[in-house]
Amino acid sequence: MPQETVGFVNLEWTCKRCGSKNPGTTKICSSCGNVMSSTDKFELPVQQELIKDEAVIAKAERGPDVTCKYCGARNAADAKNCSQCSADLTEAAARKSGEVLGAFSDEKKPDVKCPYCGELNPATALKCSKCAASLAQRPIDQPKPARPAALTQGNRIGLFVVAGVFIVAALVCGLLLFRTSDTSAAVRGVQWQRVIKIMEQRPVQHQTWRDQIPANVPVGACELKVRSTQDQPAPNAEKICGTPYTVDTGSGVGKVVQDCQYQVKDDWCAYTQQEWTVVDSVVAKGADANPAWPTVNLRTDQREGDRSEAYVVFFTSDGKEYQMTVANASDLSKYVVGSRWKLKVNALGGVVSAEAAQ
Ligand SMILES: [Zn+2]
Ligand SMILES: [Zn+2]
Ligand SMILES: [Zn+2]
Secondary structure (H helix, E strand, O other), X not given: OOEEEEEEEEOEEEOXXXXXXXXXXXXXXXXXXXXXXXXXXOEOOOOOOEOOXXXXXXXXXXXXXXXXXXXXXXXXXXXXXXXXXXXXXXXXXEOOOOOEEEEOOOOOOOOXXXXXXXXXXXXXXXXXXXXXXXXXXXXXXXXXXOOOOOOOHHHHHHHHHHHHHHHHHHHHHHHHHHOEEEEEEEEEEEEEEEEEEEEEEEEEEEEEEHHHOOOOOOEEEEEEEEEEEEOOOOXXXXXXXXOOEEEEOOOOEEEEEEEEEEEXXXXXXXXXXXXXXXXEEEEXXXXXXXXXXXXXXXXXXXXXXXXXXXXXXXXXXXXXXXXXXXXXXXHHOOOOXXXXXXXXXXXXXXXXXXXXXX
16 A cells, blocks of 8 residues: 655653653753663654654655664764764664554643643653653553454454354254154155246346446436545545554654555446346146146247246155155156155154155
């Protein structure tokens, strides 16, 4: 997904020695003089504000600061010699960069009360304006960028239990259905039904993209809908961007970016065309061994549709009734009324198979 730069914000770092917060662009703790090390991390400030100073932005764009391998001091990406010990920086390692520090929000945060003297200070202040105490102990409630909710361990166990119960239930049902008993029965009767559908040309409404409507068909109402999403802009595309978030540039300044895509819209239209549609059906049924198709009287604007057939044999055994469907008329003709059959019957009373009794 293409990333767009929204701007840059000042970061902070916390001194390991005295706990004071310092602006990201400073390299030495303003309270105790401790030097920021390569393992000290940049953090999002409570109050994020887009930087307007072009010089600070230009410096951030030159890349992450480098760490002097002799004294450990932070130096600008393009510095030739260490500002602390004057050592050559040509082989100095760059600070880590690219880490997402959190969601960006320039919403005004309320003033903070100094825990020592009670003075109200702006949310951006790192030190009290009255007593110069460090304001580092403020709680930081930076929302992290939303991550898809993962299944918790508890949910997962729950899912396994549900799946287990389901599988056991399915197995029990399966076993019951597969366990059959033999029954000797006589054919009490048969039934058959044959159906022919009747079709006519009728207007049928559909919806599709304008360029997929068949030729010479009247187009109905259309509406703009998202047809595809792409990384590149297009004439009829709408730009959709995610929540801006701040990325560590390694220079004490964070880069605020957002991921954007383009939703390409197109006409989604209704259209109506004449199609062969089932309007009626004719049915023939009987209880004999000679099934026949119903007579169809078609008008000139009609035609026959699908045909379907169904055949059922009824058995009786010691006062109990069983029934079984068969596939076609030729199978049905084997079940002469009064003939005796050996049935395999499952636990639900369904006939699984029938075999002519000797
Ligand atoms: Zn310090
Ligand atoms: Zn140095
Ligand atoms: Zn104070």
